[in-house]
Amino acid sequence: MAALSLAKIEKTYPNGFKAVHGVDLEVRDGEFMVLVGPSGCAKSTLLRMVAGLESISAGVLRIGDRVVNDLPAKARGIAMVFQNYALYPHMRVFDNLAFGLKLAGTSKAEVERRVRHAAKLLEMEALLDRYPRQLSGGQAQRVAVGRAIVKEPEVFLFDEPLSNLDAKLRAAMRVRLTELHRTLREQGRPATVIYVTHDQTEAMTMGERICVLKEGVIQQVDTPVALYRRPANAFVAGFIGSPEMNILDAELVAAGAGLAVRLGGHTLPLPPERAPRTPLHGPVKFGLRPEHIGIVPLDGSTPVPAKLRFGEHMGNEVFVHAEIGNLALTARVPAPQAESLQASPRGSEVTLHLQMDSAHLFDAASGASLA
């Protein structure tokens, strides 16, 4: 229950590797903030610096209104859930939860009350007498969360807590954790959460705001919807959304009064509201999400001839992979529409319908959004 602020945070490891480059981030009181990025982008490093498990090379870290740079982990008012759960194997679940409280000299009755409360919240009252080795992955995961809850910390830190679960359980736990956050808020004890994941689905579904990281540099911080609609650069555009946004090499050219995109030998007029702020001509990166490409005409779409490569059937929809000129791209179409393609051989002609009013343009060199 505290805001958290990172100002110009840097991390250089003892071996000289600079993992974090000047990160500025404000996490609001009670907010569910997700740090997302590909493996190795320093998400864990950042989280561990907040936790106090890793020293901070430069910058200022505040929890609430305290500067905590040099406070030990136990004095920061944080609780952390580890990827491997890190339960104490020689203690029963009850003692795993109670350990930190006992160390802090909490009264027996209070320990009992908090452990029972957390166990109830996570529906694991029946597990309290078990040892960690007697738990399934999902149960161990809940115990790990419970161990964080009993501490009633200022800030919860999660480091890829669901990545060891199978897909079904992961989806269930996603919902459960989100609900838990809402429940705590409704109970008047909102929890500030920093949640690390490499999975954009987790980020999109759980985060109130998402911070996208790449190689130790923040790319964009915003709500899931804003990230999806207005990615700040090609990296964010490609990372958020599934299947990935098509990002193709293209050229901006003049077309009558406005602009057009030259794409694999075809010229597609660009709606005025999608044109770059500063008019320019020349090479750009053209981005269009698969859901904005159809094999039948869509709202205000522009037809382009293409060659079929193959389709990935997902049940209710099909990811159609095709080529415009020599540029590969993916369309996401409802299954019934794709039925006609089922029999088509590789390389046969299809017409793709591109919704140009959903197009994104990025600088060819830097990848920054031109919108």
Add this chain to the structure above:
Amino acid sequence: MNTSAANPVAMGENRGAAWPRYVVLAAVSLLMLYPLVWLVGATFKSNAEIFTEVGFWPSHLDFGAYARGWKTSTEYTFATYFFNSFLITIPRILVTVTSCVLVAYAFARFEFWGKKWLFAVMVGTMMLPLIVLRLPQYLMFRELGMLDTYWPLILPSAFATDTFFVFMLVQFLRAIPRDMEEAAMIDGCNALQMLLFIIVPLLRPAIVSVIVFQFIWTMNDFMGPLVFLASVEKYPVSLALKMSIGATEEVEWANVIAISVVALIPSVAVFFAAQRHFIEGAAAGGIKG
């Protein structure tokens, strides 16, 4: 996880192939155990029988050899010698475990100046033959006025000089992920609480090994007591055994063998008591299913 599903077929095949393997194993273990069995058999035999018969089955069952061996030809019974052995072994195990765990914890988990170098030196001392140390140790303990006491047999172990154990514990600790310790750090452990509440329980299988090995080695140690102890009343079992051979001109081998068998019992008992913990290993708190 998937292995159990795939097993039924594999197990069927294995059962067919298992018989020859068990036969070979049984034959080899019999070969290894035979001297021990013979030893027990010999305790019921006369000298003449011992040196003429290969079979272990004695012609008559007479526990007299045990009684005579236990009494010894000295003024003390083996009860005294066993007591002496424990008086050396138990304190030595205590200080060994304490010192070795502390040193291993430092090597495995802390960064300090010259760590690599110190570790190399420590491992290097493992190569040193023990006998090389005897003379300087003897001179040192003489200066300290500790000859003919148990101190020279116990004190060195209090400084983690059993480097093999330190090495073993360090390796074991290195294999344990640090997550649990980090969780404990966040939970508020200081370094000492970490050691007592987290590290020692995690190290338990390795500590059990240290206890067992140190027990057996100390019980069997002959040179140490021989060098440092002078009075018979302070002799441990290993020395007393040797004495029971030398004391009289005509050795009653059955007596000697009987008491050797008895002398084996503590080590064997400790080993079997600890066996379960050996195997258990470090069941980490982490990932499953």
